[in-house]
Amino acid sequence: MASIYVSRSLWEYKFRKLSYLFSACISYIQLYISIRIERISSPVVGILLAEHLGDIVAAEPIIEELRKKHANARIVWIVKDLYRGLLENHPHIDRIISEPSVLTSIWLSKNSPFSHFYNLHMNELRFDPYFKQSLFNSQAEKVGLNKSNYYERGNLLKGIYDLCGIPYHESKQPKLYLGEQKTFDLPKKYWVIHRKSNGADREWRDEDWIELIKRSIETYDITVVEVGVSDGLDLKHPKLISYVGKTSITEMANIIAEADFFLGIDSGPAHIANAFEIPGLILLGTFKNFKNHMPYSGSYEKGRAMIYHNPDGSSAEIPLDIAWQQLSKLKPISAAQLA
Numbered sequence: 001m002a003s004i005y006v007s008r009s010l011w012e013y014k015f016r017k018l019s020y021l022f023s024a025c026i027s028y029i030q031l032y033i034s035i036r037i038e039r040i041s042s043p044v045v046g047i048l049l050a051e052h053l054g055d056i057v058a059a060e061p062i063i064e065e066l067r068k069k070h071a072n073a074r075i076v077w078i079v080k081d082l083y084r085g086l087l088e089n090h091p092h093i094d095r096i097i098s099e100p101s102v103l104t105s106i107w108l109s110k111n112s113p114f115s116h117f118y119n120l121h122m123n124e125l126r127f128d129p130y131f132k133q134s135l136f137n138s139q140a141e142k143v144g145l146n147k148s149n150y151y152e153r154g155n156l157l158k159g160i161y162d163l164c165g166i167p168y169h170e171s172k173q174p175k176l177y178l179g180e181q182k183t184f185d186l187p188k189k190y191w192v193i194h195r196k197s198n199g200a201d202r203e204w205r206d207e208d209w210i211e212l213i214k215r216s217i218e219t220y221d222i223t224v225v226e227v228g229v230s231d232g233l234d235l236k237h238p239k240l241i242s243y244v245g246k247t248s249i250t251e252m253a254n255i256i257a258e259a260d261f262f263l264g265i266d267s268g269p270a271h272i273a274n275a276f277e278i279p280g281l282i283l284l285g286t287f288k289n290f291k292n293h294m295p296y297s298g299s300y301e302k303g304r305a306m307i308y309h310n311p312d313g314s315s316a317e318i319p320l321d322i323a324w325q326q327l328s329k330l331k332p333i334s335a336a337q338l339a
Helices: 002-038 053-058 061-069 081-086 102-110 138-143 156-164 206-220 249-257 268-275 320-330
Strands: 044-048 074-079 095-098 116-119 190-194 223-226 240-242 261-265 280-284 305-309
Touching: 002 044, 002 102, 044 061, 044 102, 053 081, 053 156, 053 268, 061 074, 061 156, 074 081, 081 095, 081 249, 102 116, 116 138, 116 156, 138 156, 190 206, 190 268, 206 223, 206 320, 249 268, 261 268, 268 280, 280 320, 305 320
Parallel strands: 044 074, 044 116, 074 095, 190 223, 190 261, 223 240, 261 280, 280 305
Antiparallel strands: none
16 A cells, blocks of 8 residues: 555656656746847846845845946846845846746756856755756856855955956945835834844844843834744734734835844845845854855945954854843934934
8 A cells, every 4th residue: 555655656756847847948948039039139138146135135236237248238137036026126127037947047057048148156056956956157166156165255246246257346335126115014213133044053042132122122212123034033022023924025125124223143134234224233153164254245344234243153152242232332322312
């Protein structure tokens, strides 16, 4: 009897794999033909950066650079559907394509229909789930950019410039163009916190977040709004509002854009706060083999936010009292002085 279920499961897997392959083929052919048709009237520049949130926001200044480099071209950005709202109102992007699959992107990198194609992903980070092929970036290999050394060059944007073959001379400010968004019932003044990352080694302890929030509310008489995708903080307080898991990415960005202050870690929402130049405190520590790294360009790199690096270990090991000291340096004690 067990063999029947195993056989059925195997055939279901094979069917999903075949369907995935067929869908990727159709998507690639359609995209290839549509771009070749577009090229009849003008050159078309393709940008592939499908994920993650922080990388997409950090890379935004490259759009204007590519516009200057290819003044008469149409610019197309390929991105996961989850993030397209961050880009679709950008004045220098002509078309957004939702990435059909990693396999489609692998084929595009091998045989691109674009006049110029910029793959902004590093190697050994994205794999197709069924055929286990890796998205390969020959330019990343050429310039020696990889997941073990990318922060040694500087901020994230420096690596993006290297992948595009454009000299990086100064820290550039990322910007977001959100368009009209849903409004939320929030007080006129509030702080935003974000405490989860796509890597647990960048996070801070929940018990310390709880105490820091309580102290902040008591000391500054402010409302704190938590944003994120999942795993909201287990804290009930009349001045803590949770929108965790209740917004789209662009709605979350809109909440951050209107905040008076941002408290967070190295994560996508911190890059959004940087894009809107929201004052803040970002808690960083040793990440993989990187110490004292700088993820941000623009205002956060220039001091708009306090980027605190733990000199003795990971961000999780930052003592609560140290975080409170850093916050106290940035914010006045009197609630009347909040601005």
